[in-house]
Amino acid sequence: MARMPFLGSTADFGALDTPWDAFTDTYPTVADAVAAAEGTGALSCFFFDEVGEYERGIRRGPDGWSYEVTLYPRMQLRELVKTCWLNADDRDQAVEQLRRALAEYVPEAHRHPGIEVVHRPSTTTVPRIGWTQSLPLAGLETWEDAFLAEKDLPLHDLAPLVDGQSPGGRYTATVSPQTLALFQSHGLAVQACAGCGMLVADRHPHWPGVWVSVEHEFGPSCDRSRLGRLESLQRVGHVVEVADAGPAQELTGREPTAVCQNCGIDVTDQHPDWPGQWAVAGGDSDPVCAVLGTMGGDDEGEYDLLDCVYPHIPAGVDSPASAAIAAAKKGGYFLQL
Numbered sequence: 001m002a003r004m005p006f007l008g009s010t011a012d013f014g015a016l017d018t019p020w021d022a023f024t025d026t027y028p029t030v031a032d033a034v035a036a037a038e039g040t041g042a043l044s045c046f047f048f049d050e051v052g053e054y055e056r057g058i059r060r061g062p063d064g065w066s067y068e069v070t071l072y073p074r075m076q077l078r079e080l081v082k083t084c085w086l087n088a089d090d091r092d093q094a095v096e097q098l099r100r101a102l103a104e105y106v107p108e109a110h111r112h113p114g115i116e117v118v119h120r121p122s123t124t125t126v127p128r129i130g131w132t133q134s135l136p137l138a139g140l141e142t143w144e145d146a147f148l149a150e151k152d153l154p155l156h157d158l159a160p161l162v163d164g165q166s167p168g169g170r171y172t173a174t175v176s177p178q179t180l181a182l183f184q185s186h187g188l189a190v191q192a193c194a195g196c197g198m199l200v201a202d203r204h205p206h207w208p209g210v211w212v213s214v215e216h217e218f219g220p221s222c223d224r225s226r227l228g229r230l231e232s233l234q235r236v237g238h239v240v241e242v243a244d245a246g247p248a249q250e251l252t253g254r255e256p257t258a259v260c261q262n263c264g265i266d267v268t269d270q271h272p273d274w275p276g277q278w279a280v281a282g283g284d285s286d287p288v289c290a291v292l293g294t295m296g297g298d299d300e301g302e303y304d305l306l307d308c309v310y311p312h313i314p315a316g317v318d319s320p321a322s323a324a325i326a327a328a329k330k331g332g333y334f335l336q337l
Helices: 019-026 030-036 075-087 091-105 143-150 154-161 177-185 321-328
Strands: 042-048 053-061 064-072 116-120 128-136 266-268
Touching (some): 019 042, 030 053, 030 143, 053 128, 075 177, 091 128, 091 177, 128 154
Antiparallel strands (some): 042 053, 053 064, 064 128, 116 128
16 A cells, blocks of 8 residues: 655644655545555555544445545553554454454444444564544535535544543553453453553563563563552552562662663663663662664664664674564554554
């Protein structure tokens, strides 16, 4: 599927052109877009705004061409989708399980026969799954015609639901227990950290065997202060059993250390809180490298890991994350463009 460059939201970029501006400049009329999409059968533009994350475009189906609007999960609900997919033994099967779970996630009052949960081509290894609704192209000559026609689609009633929060409710760092149970009932493997409540996976390519959140600021580090009000500058790992949620432990000072090849800090793989993982050999014991992935500039060493923190890798030491990070140079894991 042909795609337009991603620029972000209008609020973030002020007077700069939006992706939709670029799309309509390239294809001024609906007929122009259809002509350009004859070979591929689809042409779309992905973007987000303050309401939600959308993909708009045209698609050829059994009944001919249609104008299609797709709404995607975001925030905690998107993290739930990612986590379920990462944890799956059969990830192709997980896509179908996620489609069914997202369909049932919609309250009955908002279900409509014209709304379908679809799996669309993704710009990353993580699948892109969302709710879509379409309109026939008959009578739609300009993009203004299309916008006016889509304005009252029942699909837009789902926008307040797509972040996994209860409409009008208090913000929380993860989805509700009811939503978690719903996805689990569809055979999807997902657990919440017993210390902080964040959704965690233990099959992240950068953190094999480590419970990690796909929320890009936390990764494998648990905010244990939510459990028993334990406060510590040291980072401790996510746990799935309350009995394992102990306070941070101390280094003896005799642990062997190495230097991280990315951030240059001293690290050890013998920290009691992070056995087998390279963590800072100081007071904070953080296993997350401070040098974040970039948006991919001209430097050959830069790669896009915006939604994915990564571990320390000592110079000259083999790390399970090395291959995963090398793969990330060729394409992001989670950032959908």
